Amino acid sequence: MTGFGVQVRDLTVRYGPTTALDQVSFEIRPGVITGLLGRNGSGKTTFLSVAAAFRRGTSGAVLVDGEDPWENARVMGGTCLVRESGDVVADEPITENLRFLAERRPTFDRATAESLLDRLEIDPSKRPDKLSRGQRSAFGVVVGVATRAPLTLLDEVHLGMDAPARYAFYDALLADWMAHPRTIVVSSHLIDEVERLLEDVVILDHGRVLAADDAATLREQGLTVTGPADEVDAFVTSRRVVARQTLGRTAQATVIGTAPDDEARARAAGLELGAVGLQDLFVHLTDHAGDRAAAPLTPQESR
Incomplete structure (x- = not known):
């Protein structure tokens, strides 16, 4: 069967x-x-x-x-x-x-x-x-x-x-x-x-x-980026940011979608990359800010 x-x-x-x-x-x-x-x-x-x-x-x-x-x-x-x-x-x-x-x-x-x-x-x-x-x-x-x-x-x-x-x-x-x-x-x-x-x-x-x-595949789509706030902002430009936290001059952003050169770029900028678990990805994807509807993963983000 x-x-x-x-x-x-x-x-x-x-x-x-x-x-x-x-x-x-x-x-x-x-x-x-x-x-x-x-x-x-x-x-x-x-x-x-x-x-x-x-x-x-x-x-x-x-x-x-x-x-x-x-x-x-x-x-x-x-x-x-x-x-x-x-x-x-x-x-x-x-x-x-x-x-x-x-x-x-x-x-x-x-x-x-x-x-x-x-x-x-x-x-x-x-x-x-x-x-x-x-x-x-x-x-x-x-x-x-x-x-x-x-x-x-x-x-x-x-x-x-x-x-x-x-x-x-x-x-x-x-x-x-x-x-x-x-x-x-x-x-x-x-x-x-x-x-x-x-x-x-x-x-x-x-x-x-x-x-x-x-x-x-879904587990690989989420990425946390942690480090100096200005470097984090530069790293996530043009990416879909689903969560962001700031403590002093340090920031952490959770983004959807990865790129082959992420690790090299992060090292050069002094940033730390982390994985996002399936539950955290689910929470971020279904989070509604005010009346904003959650957006589905695009074909580029889900691969």
């Missing part, structure tokens, strides 16, 4: 006067773990709902494994969307939920589910609606991992889980994906925690795509 790929072309989704997604285009490669990152209200859940055929777009197209997922039995049968509490029958014991999933999901692995239940300390005799919020979230994680769907969509499933449970989830997800490769999309705002899982990243902001690339 290599998983389903997803192609998104000029997708727009409106709810009355609200535009949740505004002509977004990107691709999710089959067989990789993609991070869908964005602040609240960015359009993450709306996109996942369209990809899982829970709703239709207003215009544009989404193709899952080359086909429109809407009322498509083959594609829908290979897609699993898990939200915080999972795709479960709340008033039936967990053991009955596992039986139900095993009957209806051909890729569901009950042994994996039971192992994860034990690891996350969830009593299988309990009903989901009798679990704490954290345990309900953890059961959603069990469903998402054990279903092993060709397209697994995890929408903020970590909500309510404490740190040990979240890290157990990340470890289990990565191990199971390595043993059974498929396409996994992880929607999250806990970027520092999930970064190690991600091969590709899509960043949404207010219904638009700010960046869509492999994680390694």
Whole structure:
């Protein structure tokens, strides 16, 4: 199994006067773990709902494994969307939920589910609606991992889980994906925690795509420049500055985009260059100064 790929072309989704997604285009490669990152209200859940055929777009197209997922039995049968509490029958014991999933999901692995239940300390005799919020979230994680769907969509499933449970989830997800490769999309705002899982990243902001690339490439796009303020200003001329701090005569600027001669120029000017982590890059890209909309990465900046 290599998983389903997803192609998104000029997708727009409106709810009355609200535009949740505004002509977004990107691709999710089959067989990789993609991070869908964005602040609240960015359009993450709306996109996942369209990809899982829970709703239709207003215009544009989404193709899952080359086909429109809407009322498509083959594609829908290979897609699993898990939200915080999972795709479960709340008033039936967990053991009955596992039986139900095993009957209806051909890729569901009950042994994996039971192992994860034990690891996350969830009593299988309990009903989901009798679990704490954290345990309900953890059961959603069990469903998402054990279903092993060709397209697994995890929408903020970590909500309510404490740190040990979240890290157990990340470890289990990565191990199971390595043993059974498929396409996994992880929607999250806990970027520092999930970064190690991600091969590709899509960043949404207010219904638009700010960046869509492999994680390694995106990590290379941010650069901090520190040193005498006048030298920093000269170095960043004609670059996109997303943050700047000054302390006396020393300044630090965070810029998007790098050049082959950056290190040589920095040494000559007495400047220090530093890397920008994925979470810091996300924060800077989605930072709105007043009413200024965040600007997407240009092709030159994202390469």
